[in-house]
Amino acid sequence: MKLALRQFRRGLAAGDYRTLIAALVVTIAALTAVGLFAGRMAKLLNTEANNLLAADAVLTADHPIPAHFAGAARAAGLVVAQTQAFPSMAAKGDAAVLASVKVIDGAYPLRGKLWLTGHAESATGAPPAGSVWLDPRLANRLNLKVGDALRLGNTQFNVAALIEREPDAALDFASLQPRLMMNAADLARTGLVGFGSRIKYRLLVAGPPQAVAAWQQQARSALARGERLEDVREARPEVKTALERAETFLRLVTLLAATLSGTAVLLAARRFAARRADAVALYVTLGATRAQIRGILLGELLLLFVFGALAGGALGWGAQEVLGWAVRDRLPAPLPAGSVWPWIAACGFGGVLLIGVAGPALLRLAATPPIRVLRRETTAPPRLWLTLALTGIATAALFVGVAGNAKLAAIVAAGIAGALLAAGLLGWALLLLFGRFAKGFAARIAVRQLARRRWLAAAQLGALAVGLLGLWLLTVVERDLLSAWEKRVPVDAPNQFAINIQPDQAASFDKAFADAGFAPPALQPMIRGRWVAQNGKPVDPKRFEEDRAQRLAEREFNLSWGETLRADNRLDAGTPLDESKPGYSVEAGLAKTLGIRLGDTLTFDVAGTWVSAPVVNLRTVDWDSFRVNFFVVGTRSLFAELPASLITSFHLPVERRDVVARWSAQFPNVTFIDVGEVLGEVRRVLELASSALRLVFGFCLAAGLTVLLAALETTAPERRREAAVMRALGASRAQITRVQWIEGAAIGATAGLVAGVAASVSGWLLAREVLELTVPWNWQLPLMSLATGVLLAALITAWERRQLSRASALRLLRDPG
Structure with missing residues (x-):
């Protein structure tokens, strides 16, 4: 030596x-x-993408979340908050509107920012006891302004502020009602929660990545029925x-x-x-x-x-x-x-x-x-x-390890x-x-x-x-x-979705856009259907091993018909749909998760009508295009006679957001969803x-x-x-x-x-x-x-x-x- x-x-x-x-x-x-x-x-x-979750990790359940989950998180030095969400009628005088009520307990949001109209700084925590924060859509429909009184259940509340932006709102497309936020201390006296109430419970956790990952691993091993860990990647395909x-x-x-x-x-x-x-x-x-x-x-x-x-x-x-x-x-x-x-x-x-x-x-x-x-x-x-030879094997292993793919x-x-x-x-x-x-x-x-x-x-x-x-x-x-x-992801990528447009409103909807100085967006039909059979065999969600596959098999699908091979769709296998023949086009990722293969016959229950057709092609969808896309698309001959609503996406400049309130008042049944936060995160x-x-x-x-x-x-x-x-x-x-x-x-x-x-x-x-x-x-x-x-x-x-x-x-x- x-x-x-x-x-x-x-x-x-x-x-x-x-x-x-x-x-x-x-x-x-x-x-x-x-x-x-x-x-x-x-x-x-x-970490930044988790802003859309309002936390680093979220545990959701259809029942009150056991206290040991929050206890374990606090013991690991993590910050914890809890929310409950359920639909309820909000009223002013004789007028009432179905709202999505979010009950906040803790320093919500743990990630991202909650902005209230007219406030220079973002808000943290729940509204003061006895008051609520409202989505502007709800305020418009009930003709409410800050300082007015609103009835929720058995209790009168003061409208303390209007919600300008909510970090995790864009993740919950299922909740189409306008939002109302209240303090958890006020929930009991409203009398809204009882046996059989349909409430979504969420436990929000944030902290150092290693500690969060350790808590997630511990929580995953203790999950019971109806409990699951949410992931921003799963919730938003674009992200x-x-x-x-x-x-x-x-x-x-x-x-x-x-x-x-x-x-x-x-x-x-x-x-x-x-x-x-x-x-x-x-x-x-x-x-x-x-x-x-x-x-x-x-x-x-x-x-x-x-x-x-x-x-x-x-x-x-x-x-x-x-x-x-x-x-x-x-x-x-x-x-x-x-x-x-x-x-x-x-x-x-x-x-x-x-x-x-x-x-x-x-x-x-x-x-x-x-x-x-x-x-x-x-x-x-x-x-x-x-x-x-050993050197070559070790080098190849390191090469694959560096690639990770x-x-x-x-x-x-x-x-x-x-x-x-x-x-x-x-x-x-x-x-x-x-x-x-x-x-x-x-x-x-x-x-x-x-x-x-x-x-x-x-x-x-x-x-x-x-x-x-x-x-x-x-x-x-x-x-x-x-x-x-x-x-x-161009500068003018769509940042707004409009849902539940009725077919007889299409002409007036286009006119409203034209009157505001915008080109009318393309409207696409949307039909709600539940997947009930594959190749003639009933679909049993329990047969899937993955939790995500089980949830997909249980929920209703948004179906559509019409053009499927746009610039943001690419055919992977099969042939393009023939509008004169029954057939389905299925997104390739969904097909892999649910075990759907080319040629399989799928059956959906649409408002009591069973609709069956073979899978004609599998396609890749560019979700980051922010255009309207569907996991399953059928031909016109399958769905044209079934009840459908219309959906669209469009770009709205930030300085013109005020027109949404006007459109909401003109079309009270239409839900406008701002995905600007998701687009901004992308x-x-x-x-x-x-x-x-x-x-x-x-x-x-x-x-x-x-x-x-x-x-x-x-x-x-x-x-x-x-x-x-x-x-x-x-x-x-x-x-x-x-x-x-x-x-x-x-x-x-x-x-x-x-x-x-x-x-x-x-x-x-x-x-x-x-x-x-x-x-x-x-x-x-x-x-x-x-x-x-x-x-x-x-x-x-x-x-x-x-x-x-x-x-x-x-x-x-x-x-x-």
Whole structure:
């Protein structure tokens, strides 16, 4: 170990480890920074999305929630509040309106903000005892204003304020009545709650993520009938899609950073092992045993790893703190605390690559006689292939772990493997072509040198292709995929829904919009139906194992007919609906959850009429479009004669929200639902993910440049030795430059073309199969990548010409590295 430490200090001073340390430090720093920052950002996104729940976790039940749930939450240091919701008649004089009453006990909301009209700050807690807060729709229908009296049950209440915005209102589409909020202390004297009352009880919990997760796990194991944990992703598909897409983007960038930096470590580790050959021969000559040589080499490797882990970890941790500081003004809340696990995973990834690649090569050197080491004729130890196989398995496992998504990992891995294979085949074909048609001294020498060291040339070609592929994929992610996602949530996306419009009101509804200066929105029929049979067998909710599947099977579905393949719907399987024939189109996610397959016959009970038809197609719905969409859509021949209401969505500027009150008064049966909070949350997720991605691109670019540097150094000693031989044989500097230029241009152009095509294909597949985005094929990328490869060759040639001008041919022959 003393000798290994001495060799390590000398190697640092002499710059022998330059490329390897750079690759290892960049690998660990990039994965630590990207993984840590992405993880913190993902936690913030989930926490902010919980604003729509008004809590971090919510337990709901159709009966009073047992006290032990709240007790366990308080014992874990969590904040708790409770609500009860039920329908009841609110009255003023002889006028009465059905309202949704929310009874508040505690500091509601625990997440998000409750805004009251005319108040500069958000409200917390319940209305004062003896008073209520009203939805403006309810106030309009009863002609109430602040200070008026309202009767609820047996009690008169004072209207203390009007509700402007409620954080969790958009999650409960089933409650279509206007909201009324009251204090839990007033509930008993209203006389509204008794045996058989239909009340929805909610326990709201908030606190540190780890404590909330622990409470959820404990609560999940103690759930009884009628009790369930609510999830914002399940409640709002738009938020779920946005969060999952943001997480996928962050994982994709982390995966690209791992791929690029890992490739750099592979190349640099091979180069490091090759440079140890002379030292091993010297050790053997001086009488060192193979065990001692192994100890020295592996000790040196271990010191390299420790140095890279500490330096990379410190650099990565500091860098992600700088990233967090840079984006702090755009964040809705401070970033959550980081974890040490990204650094541990980064060290594991770098260590596996370093020891798994350099280790077997060093062991091979230690097992080779000195004279063969000097001749570069090494002997593979008996267990070399087993060691390499284990390294490959461990690397693949870490690769999948970083991706967190098998399809994402498979597409990126396929892109890399395809780029390597294509680079090899194209390079071999071009070598044959150049060999047949090459003319002139420089071209013939360049082809001959590439043919003589074809395996090294192939390694350099593959490394350059992977490096450029990673860089171009980053470009595709930022320019194409991210912009496609941003276009999915335009500024004028619908933020209002109107429900329960009667067919005979359609004309007057359109006129009301036109009178207000808006284009009339498209109205779509909506029919309520209960799923009663599948393939002739009654539907039994208890047969489903998942809690969500049971709830879906129990509830009524919103059905519709009409156009189903709009821009925000994509056919996955089957054929489009034929309006003249009975048939259903089912959303693919719902079909998977409920076990519905193409060709199954579904039966729905619509107002006592059973409607049966086969499933004609399965489709993917872009829920983040915020347009009216349905899980199940039938043909006109199925539903046209059944009772239906109309539904629509539209965009309403914030400054024109006052027209909703006028429309509510004109159409008292129509319910207007503001989903602006949901839309705002989706936009916030998008903006935060975009900021995070653009900030961490710098690390990925650094990793890509390290790959390119390592790839250039892979064959640098051989190229310098060949240049020295040509100089010794009388070749001029201009001739040597032309040889190097042709050789570099051939490799650069080939690698660039392959990388551009692979990045275009991989980006298109990622958009379609993983992110569910529509991205046009990027035809310019392969040409841009080819030009970049040629430019890279020119820079290499210029750099090497400068190096050659500083050293004599004799010195280069003695030490080309």
